[in-house]
Amino acid sequence: MNAFIHNKTYKSYGSEFRLSSASNGDFVLEARGLNMSGQLGISSSAEIVSEWHKVSLPADFKLIHLAIRCNTSVFIGTTKGRKRAFACGCNTHGQLALGHRANVNTPTPIAVDNIVSVTIRCRSCFIRTASVPHDVWYACGDNTYGQLCLGMSDHVVVDPTRLDFTVRPGIAKVDVIEGSTFLHMADLSMYAAGNNKRGQLGVGHMRSIDWPSVVLLPNQAVRTIKGGSDTIFFIMTDGSLYATGWNRRGQAGLGAEPTIMTPDRVPLPGRVSDVQTISCRTLIALEDGRVFICGDNLAGFFVPDSQCHMITKPREWKVEGVTAGVIVMTQLGLFVQDAYGRWKAKGVNMAGELGLGHTNPVSELTPLALPQKLAESGIEFVLPFLHSTFFIPFGRHGVWAVGMNDWHQLGVETAANPVLVPSLVVNPDIAIALQPAVFHWGGHALIVRGVPAIGDVGVGKGVVDKEKLELDVDDETEEAGGSATLA
Numbered sequence: 001m002n003a004f005i006h007n008k009t010y011k012s013y014g015s016e017f018r019l020s021s022a023s024n025g026d027f028v029l030e031a032r033g034l035n036m037s038g039q040l041g042i043s044s045s046a047e048i049v050s051e052w053h054k055v056s057l058p059a060d061f062k063l064i065h066l067a068i069r070c071n072t073s074v075f076i077g078t079t080k081g082r083k084r085a086f087a088c089g090c091n092t093h094g095q096l097a098l099g100h101r102a103n104v105n106t107p108t109p110i111a112v113d114n115i116v117s118v119t120i121r122c123r124s125c126f127i128r129t130a131s132v133p134h135d136v137w138y139a140c141g142d143n144t145y146g147q148l149c150l151g152m153s154d155h156v157v158v159d160p161t162r163l164d165f166t167v168r169p170g171i172a173k174v175d176v177i178e179g180s181t182f183l184h185m186a187d188l189s190m191y192a193a194g195n196n197k198r199g200q201l202g203v204g205h206m207r208s209i210d211w212p213s214v215v216l217l218p219n220q221a222v223r224t225i226k227g228g229s230d231t232i233f234f235i236m237t238d239g240s241l242y243a244t245g246w247n248r249r250g251q252a253g254l255g256a257e258p259t260i261m262t263p264d265r266v267p268l269p270g271r272v273s274d275v276q277t278i279s280c281r282t283l284i285a286l287e288d289g290r291v292f293i294c295g296d297n298l299a300g301f302f303v304p305d306s307q308c309h310m311i312t313k314p315r316e317w318k319v320e321g322v323t324a325g326v327i328v329m330t331q332l333g334l335f336v337q338d339a340y341g342r343w344k345a346k347g348v349n350m351a352g353e354l355g356l357g358h359t360n361p362v363s364e365l366t367p368l369a370l371p372q373k374l375a376e377s378g379i380e381f382v383l384p385f386l387h388s389t390f391f392i393p394f395g396r397h398g399v400w401a402v403g404m405n406d407w408h409q410l411g412v413e414t415a416a417n418p419v420l421v422p423s424l425v426v427n428p429d430i431a432i433a434l435q436p437a438v439f440h441w442g443g444h445a446l447i448v449r450g451v452p453a454i455g456d457v458g459v460g461k462g463v464v465d466k467e468k469l470e471l472d473v474d475d476e477t478e479e480a481g482g483s484a485t486l487a
Contacts, residue, residue, distance in 0.1 A: 037071040038105025039089030093123040094158030095141035121176035134170035146210025147194030190215040198230035199261035200245030239271025249280035250312030251295035330384035351387040352420040353403035399425040
């Protein structure tokens with residue numbers, strides 16, 4: 001019998017997968033953690049699985065690609081000499097491409113051949129298959145706004161349906177943001193369909209559409225698309241930033257025009273590395289470590305200026321001590337982590353949700369009042385809600401909570417309301433309820449890369465790789481010499 005070596009562990013949304021290999025080339029894929037929708041693929045209905053269990057894949061299945069996203073898992077590999085894809089987990093809108101809408105706790109084959117990749121975003125699924133002369137794409141799942149690009153009015157499509165969009169030289173990549181779909185074309189152009197009620201598709205009007213229309217961008221590749229609350233940002237390969245959509249409070253950084261229907265360049269003095277937007281407020285990080293702000297400034301959210309309720313053009317925001325780190329923006333406050341892993345906060349703090357030990361509003365960034373155990377482990381994720389906040393330490397050992405607790409919703413041992421100092425969550429049901437929130441964390445966290453090298457930060461205390469911070473990104477494996485490594 002061969003001894004297995006645990007090569008890689010992949011964590012995403014509270015679920016973990018462990019790939020182990022033996023000297024003879026055999027491997028085993030195991031899973032544990034949150035399993036609320038059956039996404040672990042271990043044929044169990046248990047919502048929390050504490051021990052490692054083998055994923056229920058065919059005995060000869062050889063894994064090539066693993067995609068874990070928002071309560072769903074897709075396994076692409078070979079079995080019986082064929083390349084196949086298996087899916088399990090949340091399937092409320094038919095996003096697993098299995099022909100129905102029931103959740104699945106056992107990996108089930110997707111009835112499409114020659115699958116190259118499966119992309120599940122916002123309950124919509126896009127499948128890429130190898131074909132000559134161009135790859136063929138299929139879509140299914142949520143189609144409320146026509147975001148599947150099928151020219152269909154059906155709100156839900158459960159069967160994988162071929163995209164007859166034949167613009168050459170073909171689709172290279174798909175992004176979906178809040179019901180708006182963007183097709184990255186191989187010739188660097190971009191097309192879009194779906195939710196367009198604020199002009200966020202950038203196609204020159206404000207009508208939602210079910211057939212792709214060209215996005216009016218300059219002829220260069222889009223590196224990253226970011227957005228939320230009907231505002232879309234395009235980070236280009238040359239580091240420039242374009243915006244389109246809702247701009248009622250100046251959050252697009254393009255002046256006071258309330259709606260931008262055609263992408264326009266945001267005036268900035270350097271190359272952009274990251275953008276995050278929520279509740280009509282936007283944070284922009286440059287590659288040199290500077291941070292710019294625009295949008296709603298009511299109650300001095302960004303800057304303490306009672307005469308400035310809106311910032312309609314990007315303004316540099318100097319945060320003392322933050323040249324590399326993370327900024328988490330909430331509806332009513334800000335959490336900031338510096339390059340050494342230390343967290344501070346400012347904001348309304350009505351129910352003590354900032355974790356500062358009191359309920360007074362705070363206009364300056366103030367260190368969190370952390371219990372010793374949490375301070376020693378360090379905080380990896382901050383999950384903010386309206387009047388409560390959950391902290392996930394490095395290593396995911398437990399969940400800590402602070403803020404409103406009037407009906408014991410924090411799941412902590414104390415019955416105090418509010419909870420002013422982060423307390424350990426003892427109710428496992430809270431961990432289950434937090435699973436969707438972990439997915440959204442990446443949408444509100446700005447990654448700031450500055451002059452200090454990330455490698456200089458203490459292990460377990462500082463900023464980890466962007467791929468780990470942004471839970472909005474799939475964890476993937478690629479075959480390499482019989483073992484699996486992160487892409």
